[in-house]
Amino acid sequence: MPSTAATLVRQVREAMLRLVHPVEARISPDGRSVAVAASGPERAELVLAPVPAGLSGGSTDAPPPVLRAPARPDAPTDRHSPRWLPDSRTLLHIAEHEGPSGTEVCLAALDTVSGTVRTVVRAPGAVEELLVSDDGGQALLLCAADGAEQDGMHLGLPVRLGAVPAPERFAPGTGRRSLHLVDLAEGRLREAGPAGLTVWNVAWRGGPTAVATVGEDTLPAGYYGARFAALDLEARTARTVYTPHGQLGAPALTADGRSAAVCEGISIVAGRPVVADLATGNTTVVAGVEDATWLRFDDTSPGALWFAGWDGTGSRVGRTGRSETVRWSGPVTLGGAGYQPGLSLSRDGLLAATVLDAPGRPPEAVVTRTEGPGAWNWTPVTVLNAPGAPELAGVRTEQTHWSAPDGRTVQGLVLSHGGGTGPRPLAVLVHGGPAWLWSAGYAPGDVLGLAPALAAAGYLVLLPNPRGSNGRGLEHARAVVGDVGGADLDDVLSGVRHLIDAGLADPDRTAVLGHSYGGFLAAQAAARTDVFRAAVVVSAPTDWLSFTHTSNIGGGYDRTYAIGDPDAPQELIRRSPVFARGGSGTPTLIVHGSADRVTPVGQAHELYRSLLRAGRAPVELYVYPGEGHEFTDGGHLLDAAARVEQWLATHLAPRPAAAHPTAVPGDASPEPIPGTASPAGPDGDTPPEPSGPAIPRPVSAGPDGGTR
16 A cells, blocks of 8 residues: 555656646747647647737737647647748748658648648758748758767657667767758758758858857767857858857857857856857857856847846846846746747747746746836746646745855755644755756756655755756856865755754755766765765766766766866776765665666666675665656656655654664765866756656666566
8 A cells, every 4th residue: 555655756746747848939920929839748739829919919810729639640749849930820840750661850831820731841850950041931950860869958868760770880970960951932951061060059040151059079978069150051161150168059140140149158058148250250258147048139239139047046038238137037947948948039029938937837838028018027828737736736845045065155945845843854856967957947857856746745855056056157057167076065965954954854864866967966975975864866977987988978078077087087986976985875776767878877787786785775776668868758757756755765764763873964074075166967957758658667676686
């Protein structure tokens, strides 16, 4: 008979799996309609919604409300990446469906008045970006070839348009990402990207000039060393404009093609905008803007730049070129195509659309005026989810902060449920990256989506944003370079002390859980301290030496964070949980996907075997078939949640006072690792998690080393 806590954990996770996630919202040029790409339990679809007359400035005929159930058996199973043509009637999008030979990807055009759809052209790969020229005559596709490697932000699985080849071939130059230009009137497609280079992201307004982040390496490791280049799409050449000191993303281009901008940050790319004059090559860092994730030049005001990004545990929107740079900020998450803050603007810039996700408020597409009365009051235009699932209704989210041992202020969120007095069992969930963050949202998804589920089950849940996280500026994000598992772990442990000292958390019933880089910190805490009674390590790097040779981001990620040198591996070994010592042993549950290429499953086996041989505490490993760096199968997610809840219930159960450890959090500091600082990591926030049928149970390695 499952316990009440186990039942609550399952109910909340099931409710989360039923959510429909609006991935991005695109407002039409005339500001009358919003097209939303929505990812639900079964498929990705397009939702069309009218903008309320009071915002759009006039009446509007509602377009077809929803493109859901396919009308024909061969209709696309997924529609995404909506892009309006200048007529505000035609909506380009990517349509995918399963054919006899695998996944077919097409560029399609929807007439939003008649509801008819036509195929424009078949794409030569998985479309990762769709851009439309300002005049509406052409489109530009950024396509990943079959077999191209995906990073942790995209599940850590290879792109598959057909069956997995046997044998699977790995060779230099395979799996490239390239650009293709489409003539929309004639349906012609030709390759337009620079020969021999991988394109990671791109901006284009039409004509022969585009700007992009490019590099020679086709693996995601190459993204960490990509440079900013001006592209000639006719000659298929690239000219380097800017070589960064970090990683680049979110490029933008002026309508005349003379100036460009890009965000320079670390790892997952929230950073400072850099503006480049493409004629002279001069570059300027935009002062006063940090943690930007989206950029767009304001066509109505030369030189001005719109931006959106993180702000602590919330989001902000701003515009340069005026006295008031930040136009709006709030304790919510604004979402774009990459699950990071972003906007879509009408042609005149007076209306903006985005996705808003906030505590107690399921994610929906919203619209606001950007000027005048009512500016920056977000108005929902979709109702994709019920106002609030009853399973999540009582979960409270509060902002908190504390001081690290060196005096740095650390921020985070605390989730709880119900009333009651006295300290509660504490679950500390550490996000990946590390240059990701916990932001205020309805149902935070990282670490198997366990935060709201554990809060509903009676745990006090701490979501810390230690140094290395986004939201506090580039210095904070870079403050782990050369010091992974050092001061950032101190930041997490001091958060535990903060809640214990406040009388909110029970020092004898604490657990640490982490995904990806957060799993690395959880494994370090479990091995080096006696602070926690239980640990859960999900999809984590555990041996930096083998990681640098086997991960598809190896050699890029570890170099970015100055973890160590493969030719002098002492530091790589020293910083690895498989070799960590210091504590007396923490019961550790390890969860991993068999197909993960960001932190290959061998990382989990190494940690399991090292802890098993040490013999200081219980350890179990569960490997889920077919899962990548992020889990997506609903059956697997529910199974993993149940195993985690059982692990915590077993090892955090009250015990006699005589058996309590003498050390309390704060008395057992991790053994020091010399270094300076370190930012981003092998992953990001969890994408929408479609439910699915239960499939084979994970391979379980128990304490006896066998399977069951």
